Amino acid sequence: MKKKFIFLSLIFFTAYILFFPRDAVNAAANGLMLWYEKVLPTLLPFAVLSNILIDSNYLQYLNRILAPLLCRLLPVSDNGAFVLLSGFLFGFPMGSKNCAQLLKCGGITRQEADVLFVITNNISPVFISSYILQQQLHMTKMTLISYLILFMPPLVLGFVRLRRQVSKQSSLHSQTVQTVQTAPYLHKKPASGSQMNFKIIDAGIMNGFETLTRLGGYIMLFSMLASILPKLPLPEIFGICLTGITEITNGIALLGNSDLSPGMRYILAMAFTAFGGLSGIAQTSAMVKDTGLSVKSYCIQKLVLGAVSAALACAAVICLGI
DSSP states (O other): OHHHHHHHHHHHHHHHHHHOHHHHHHHHHHHHHHIIIIIHHHHHHHHHHHHHHHHHTTHHHHHHHHHHHHTTTSOOOHHHHHHHHHHHHHOTTHHHHHHHHHHHTTSSOHHHHHHHHHHTOOOOHHHIIIIIIIIISOOGGGHHHHHHHHHHHHHHHHHHHHHHHHHHSSOHHHHHHHHHHHOTTOOOOOOSSOOOOHHHHHHHHHHHHHHHHHHHHHHHHHHHHHHHGGGSSOOHHHHHHHHHHHOHHHHHHHHHTSSSOHHHHHHHHHHHHHHOHHHHHHHHHHHTTTTTOOHHHHHHHHHHHHHHHHHHHHHHHHHHTO
């Protein structure tokens, strides 16, 4: 059944490209321009830097600064603090990428990674304030409230799940040591000492470009898919919801040009952003492959977080009279 569905989807997608070539090309171009102008310059430098820090083992020195501060917020390990900061500060998909990379090299435990790759995979604050609130919704006054609506639910979820893990084990550090010694899914162990050479830098650069190129492909494909949905004979709000669930950038762009009330546009934008879209799920799946992390569990938790953020946005709209 699954193979038939995939086959029919590919046939339908190919037919769309053949019968609506102009729309398909424009959608592909828009997706690639979004990747080139927004995603690539924002994430590539940090992706390269993260690779170099992790592979050279210099991350331990950065963690001496980060861990004492962030561990007060969530009960995470030193490397978990780095994943937490990168995910919330630089945005999707750096949280899942760094989480998967540290899991593979034994820097964090499987239990910690199960939590972090969900709660740190969020849209960046810059994208929220600039593209969503300023360019599309014209609601810059909602910036701080939007941060709370989008970032508080995953932080609360992470705190509850990580605290539950801490109660079942003596410490996250001892569990990390045990995982490094016994886990069969680890590909390598972290270096015993710090090292830096051009081989590590070159590998970090190439890994960063590979990661961002893969993201560009997903963004292009899902932008093309999202361009099909408005052509379906559906009411406006259904078309917008389907597009936003598929790819949030196109969905929010439709919201900005829709006839919906400002309050409804804001609620849907927060829901789309918290969920991340099917495009985000596909990109996350690519980031965490070969780690054993459950994409199914990720989808369920992101759906819950999307619903919670939508409820909080609804409450904000009612309280502020938007």
